[in-house]
Amino acid sequence: MSSRIGPTDTVARLASDEFAVVLTEAGDCYQAAATMPEMLATLSEPFQVGETVVDLHASIGIAVFPEDGQDEYNLLKNADTAMQRAKELGGNTYQFFAPGMNAKAVTYITLGRDLRNAQSEEQFELYYQPVVDIRSGAVVGAESLIRWNHPEFGMIPPDRFISLAEDSGLIEPIGEWVLREACRQNRLWRDQGLASLRIAVNVSSRQFKRGRLVGAVFAALSETGLSPASLAVEITESAFLADAEETNAILRKLSSMGIAISVDDFGTGHSSLSYLRRLPLSTLKVDRAFVNDVTTSADAAAITDAIIAMAHRLNLNVVAEGVDDEAQFEFLRARDCEMMQGYYFSPPISAAEFTDMLRKGRRLSGPSDLFSVMGSES
DSSP, rough: GGGGGOTTTTTEESSSSSSEEEEOTHHHTEEEEEHHHHHHHHHHEEEETEEEOOOOOEEEEEEEETTSSSHHHHHHHHHHHHEEEEEEEESSSEEEEHHHHHHHHHHHHHHHHHHHHHHTTOOEEEEEEEETTTTTTTTEEEEEEEEETTTTEEEEEEGHHHHHHHHHHHHHHHHHHHHHHHHHHHHHHHHSSSOOOOEEEEOHHHHHHOEEEEEEEEHHHHHOOOOOGGEEEEEEEHHHTTTTHHHHHHHHHHHHHTTTEEEEETTOOOOOHHHHHHHSEEEEEEOOHHTTTTTOHHHHHHHHHHHHHHOOOOOOOOEEEESSSSHHHHHHHHHOOOOEETTOOOOOHHHHHHHHHHHHHBSSSSSSOOBOOOOOOO
């Protein structure tokens, strides 16, 4: 780093892998920016450590005096905030501090801190989105979706905290809670005589890597007395591509227990079709990105058509997610997509609302309002 700065500039080590660079010769942000590509290129060159070649990458945050701080404390704080943004963008890049980053950074730090106590303080809730079998008009299942009822920020969707849970190592206990709660609630509905549903639980790729997923599923079923046939495990393409052979072995253990396996967001990853054929799958879920555009994009329509046809040739069920209007529904029904979920039928709702829906036999908003809530073995 010293080789890429001026004679009056300074490089200082702040922590094990954090450094501060004071560019006194840079007159403005443009001159500072001109230094960054060379700095990144220098740090990206392989280092020879003994017999090992080490590749490094840097994430750089820049704060400019006096706009971003008039003392060393605020300059360092804001540079650190910008650095965190560079890391969020994938690293090996640089970002200038912007005033709006502070609020976002504070929120991110607060969520990361509070996440550690969220489970013990019972702040998590599961919401359920019905899965409708178009052939019978029955609600045959539901996807369980975690929500965080934060005391300060209110109800937080999973896309705002799951990555935090993965980075902090909390995804495993949170994932185990989701499994237990989904099984407990499904067993309660069955005991009340309300429905016979298959509840799907999303599983993170990190849970596979930890090696305890099979044990967690077995424990959840044992504690609740729920039949394995009443549980489905949903994985993404990226999850089984991360370690294909190990993932396949885990999925086969789950399948041998009678648990349904489905691939979520299918079509958005880079899975090998030959490998997909060897997985013990029961269902493919067509990603909402394609469903949203089936009536406006010829490409999306063609891809969706191909996924449905391929799944049927492989004797797999198909669930289209994100079905939000009648035109999408009619497109999918014409192609024999047997199961759907989305706002056209119902948004994700709380367990209490789902229970009320089942108890009252409330109709879901479908074509001609034909979709009654009926239990059905699956």
